[in-house]
Amino acid sequence: MATLIRNGRIVTAVDDYVADILVDDGRVCSIGRGLEAGADVEVHDAGGLLVLPGGVDVHTHLDSATPTASTVDDFASGTCAAAFGGTTTVVDYCTPQAGAGLLAGLEDWHRRRASACVDVGAHMIVRDAEAATLADMRTLVEHEGVSSFKFFMAYPGALMLDDAALFTALRAAAALGALSCVHAENGLVIRALVQAALAQGLTAPRQHALTRPAVLEGEAAQRAVGLAELAEAPLYIVHLSTAQALAVVAQARGRGLAVYAETCPQYLLLDAQEYERPGFEGAKFVMSPPLRDASHPPELWRGLKGGDIQVVATDHCAFTFGVGPHGLRHSKQLGQGSFDRIPNGAPGIETRLELVYDAAVLQQGLSIQRFVELTATAPAKLFGLFPRKGTIAVGSDADLVLFDPAERWTVRAAEHHSRADYSLFEGRELGGRVKKVFLRGQCIVDGPTWLGREGMGQYLRRGASGQV
Numbered sequence: 001m002a003t004l005i006r007n008g009r010i011v012t013a014v015d016d017y018v019a020d021i022l023v024d025d026g027r028v029c030s031i032g033r034g035l036e037a038g039a040d041v042e043v044h045d046a047g048g049l050l051v052l053p054g055g056v057d058v059h060t061h062l063d064s065a066t067p068t069a070s071t072v073d074d075f076a077s078g079t080c081a082a083a084f085g086g087t088t089t090v091v092d093y094c095t096p097q098a099g100a101g102l103l104a105g106l107e108d109w110h111r112r113r114a115s116a117c118v119d120v121g122a123h124m125i126v127r128d129a130e131a132a133t134l135a136d137m138r139t140l141v142e143h144e145g146v147s148s149f150k151f152f153m154a155y156p157g158a159l160m161l162d163d164a165a166l167f168t169a170l171r172a173a174a175a176l177g178a179l180s181c182v183h184a185e186n187g188l189v190i191r192a193l194v195q196a197a198l199a200q201g202l203t204a205p206r207q208h209a210l211t212r213p214a215v216l217e218g219e220a221a222q223r224a225v226g227l228a229e230l231a232e233a234p235l236y237i238v239h240l241s242t243a244q245a246l247a248v249v250a251q252a253r254g255r256g257l258a259v260y261a262e263t264c265p266q267y268l269l270l271d272a273q274e275y276e277r278p279g280f281e282g283a284k285f286v287m288s289p290p291l292r293d294a295s296h297p298p299e300l301w302r303g304l305k306g307g308d309i310q311v312v313a314t315d316h317c318a319f320t321f322g323v324g325p326h327g328l329r330h331s332k333q334l335g336q337g338s339f340d341r342i343p344n345g346a347p348g349i350e351t352r353l354e355l356v357y358d359a360a361v362l363q364q365g366l367s368i369q370r371f372v373e374l375t376a377t378a379p380a381k382l383f384g385l386f387p388r389k390g391t392i393a394v395g396s397d398a399d400l401v402l403f404d405p406a407e408r409w410t411v412r413a414a415e416h417h418s419r420a421d422y423s424l425f426e427g428r429e430l431g432g433r434v435k436k437v438f439l440r441g442q443c444i445v446d447g448p449t450w451l452g453r454e455g456m457g458q459y460l461r462r463g464a465s466g467q468v
């Protein structure tokens with residue numbers, strides 16, 4: 001089935017023009033003015049709308065479990081939510097079970113992702129730097145299309161690598177041409193601060209932020225950059241949230257190092273005031289890193305404008321606030337009475353494009369091209385998906401978003417497709433809205449109507465990281 005999208009204003013990271021797009025066999029086959037529709041062609045009028053490449057969200061945790069909690073969104077609900085928000089590609093973090101190998105972890109992840117409604121790739125979380133793990137890393141890059149790894153400097157006793165293991169893993173990833181993603185927070189000092197707070201009987205959600213101070217992200221980022229430099233490894237710092245870490249990235253980039261940074265809408269648009277909400281409400285905002293004080297977001301905007309931050313992803317890791325139909329294991333209520341037991345993470349996969357468009361383009365004055373670059377093109381390039389994903393060009397997958405830049409609307413969790421029962425941005429008024437979404441040429445979202453189906457998402461074998 002061929003599809004023709006007429007009269008849209010096509011915006012990519014470098015383009016802005018009005019034309020028609022003809023899609024055949026899932027790919028863009030021609031772009032031009034006045035293209036003819038054959039008899040069996042489905043026609044969509046995009047007059048007055050932007051036509052954007054489908055969003056690429058390179059930081060999600062779908063159907064992911066810790067020993068005590070499980071995210072509430074599986075691949076079916078999470079990627080349906082993504083699609084309604086204009087995201088057609090997700091690169092999700094595969095977390096292998098403790099003690100299980102990386103390949104077994106990927107096999108298990110493939111079983112879970114089989115219900116995905118948009119295209120999905122996997123990053124692999126690496127818990128140690130043992131010989132068997134390093135061998136699995138090679139297999140993943142060479143045979144499984146997994147070309148990025150994640151190393152934690154936080155969560156001692158669970159996911160954290162010590163400095164020697166981190167260095168060894170960085171060097172192994174670099175030798176394979178893979179990109180190293182790092183969660184930069186000093187986990188051991190955070191653990192000491194958490195224990196001190198609990199010993200004083202301080203248990204409210206706000207303690208989550210107070211025990212993970214900004215300086216411990218800056219310190220870890222500095223250490224990560226130093227170890228990556230020694231290992232000659234390109235480095236991608238995930239969910240960067242502080243001025244301190246940004247300064248580290250800027251300085252490293254200034255020295256010509258291949259250091260990249262990602263931030264998320266919550267760090268750009270919210271601050272630690274949210275933890276002062278009454279009762280247990282602050283738990284909705286418990287994520288790691290935490291929201292920072294109001295001095296940080298303006299610095300992050302400076303980083304986006306100046307190019308030191310290249311990607312806006314979500315870190316979608318959804319739990320319900322109430323217990324709800326999915327049970328306590330999926331709920332923030334696990335942390336009632338003790339902030340250190342609140343599951344870390346928040347929903348966000350559905351609102352990324354609209355939040356960033358409103359904030360970046362309408363309020364901060366970034367160009368629409370830069371908005372596309374941050375949310376689609378740069379992540380596709382960095383994670384080995386470009387030009388199949390992240391742009392609109394002849395031969396690229398026809399992942400397209402028809403976007404009304406004039407519509408104003410209000411964020412309501414009750415209208416979302418995630419299983420989370422709240423939004424970090426409830427009640428926020430936005431300008432610009434996703435109207436139709438195409439995955440490889442097939443219209444899967446038409447206004448409020450879902451036309452996609454579980455399992456239609458394909459697994460993306462990713463290539464080497466590209467330059468941005």
Ligand SMILES: [Zn+2]
Nearest residue numbers: 059061315317
């Ligand atoms: Zn994450």
